[in-house]
Amino acid sequence: MTVRVPGSQGGKMSRWPGLGIGFLAQILLLFLWISTGKALTQEEITNIEVYKKASSGVVHIRSTVVRYGFFYQPVPSQGTGSGVILDQDGNIVTNSHVVQEARSLEVTLWDGSVWPATLVNSLKDLDLAVIRIQAPTERLKPIPMGDSRGLEVGQAVYAIGNPFGFQLTLTKGVISSLGRTLMTPQGKKLKGLIQTDAAINPGNSGGPLLDREGRLVGINTAILSPSGGSVGVGFAIPVSALKEHLPRLVGGARVRWPGAILALLGLAILAWILVRRWRSGPRW
Structure with a gap:
């Protein structure tokens, strides 16, 4: 049996070589498709590298704010936001509006661990705030600052x-x-x-x-x-x-030692004055 190729002039051709060429062509196309599908562009490589470098330095912040209803009953509501790990001391920067008026704060790290957080300081005019968690240093992955x-x-x-x-x-x-x-x-x-x-x-x-x-x-x-x-x-x-x-x-949550010393000194002077007056007896 012969197979006539459309457009030919009656030449004979075995169907098996034709099948072999078609099969090889399909394999070649499949190989090219798979190769192209697996190859990443430079843009995609950059996207992946940025995510791998920085994602472990990003945290999920949950804040609980307590409002009061018509009969002054407490009505807690939750908010959510993000933050950036600054250092291995557990300092995290976020927006002031994410944490303002929060009764409690909770931070989820890249590994899924959850940590209570405290507010260190908030600059509302800049919409910046720093919160702090007490977590092991190996879990804290700071993101380097650019310019x-x-x-x-x-x-x-x-x-x-x-x-x-x-x-x-x-x-x-x-x-x-x-x-x-x-x-x-x-x-x-x-x-x-x-x-x-x-x-x-x-x-x-x-x-x-x-x-x-x-x-x-x-x-x-x-x-x-x-x-x-x-x-x-x-x-x-x-x-x-x-x-x-x-x-x-x-530094917002740290003790200002000069101010604390002056306050203690003032209390000591006041106590000394009161003791002297008590010892001298009442004056009528």
Whole structure:
């Protein structure tokens, strides 16, 4: 039996060689498809590297705020946000609005462990706050700080956070503008903000904005949206502002020894005066 090839002039051809060539062609195409499917672009490799470097330095923050109902009954409500590990002392930076008025704070680390947190200090005018946890140093993976002063519009940036409670979510975008000013719902004016189209949603507040090296260049703080979700207009506090005020933020809970000594000295003088008056007897 012969198989006629459409368009040929009656030549004969065995069907087995034809089947062999077709089979080999299919194998070759399958191999090329698999190879292409497994290969990663340089952009994808960068995305993966940024996530691997920085995700373990991002935390999930749960805050419990107690409100009071019509009959003054306590009504606890929970909020959620993100934070960035600063050091192995357990200091974590986040937004002030994430932790303000919180009755209790709870932090979930990259490994799923949960730790109670305390507020160290809060600068509401900058929407920055530092909280602290007592966790083993091997669980604390600080994110290195970059330099926001050298950023350029169009530069790739990455956001990692916990939008809607989905922990350690990565989004990517570019710097849309620099030096933006934004009025917060609390009536505070935030200046010098980084604008980005990286998706930022409720729960991302306090999380990091990163450069392609996985370094911290901003703290995600707000979005402009008619729906409450991301429409590509997000804002981050530049890391330069964090660096400038970090001593106040981290040192907020520490004892100011000069002030404490002066207070004790004042109490000692007051006690000495009272004792002398008591010994001298009442004066009529």
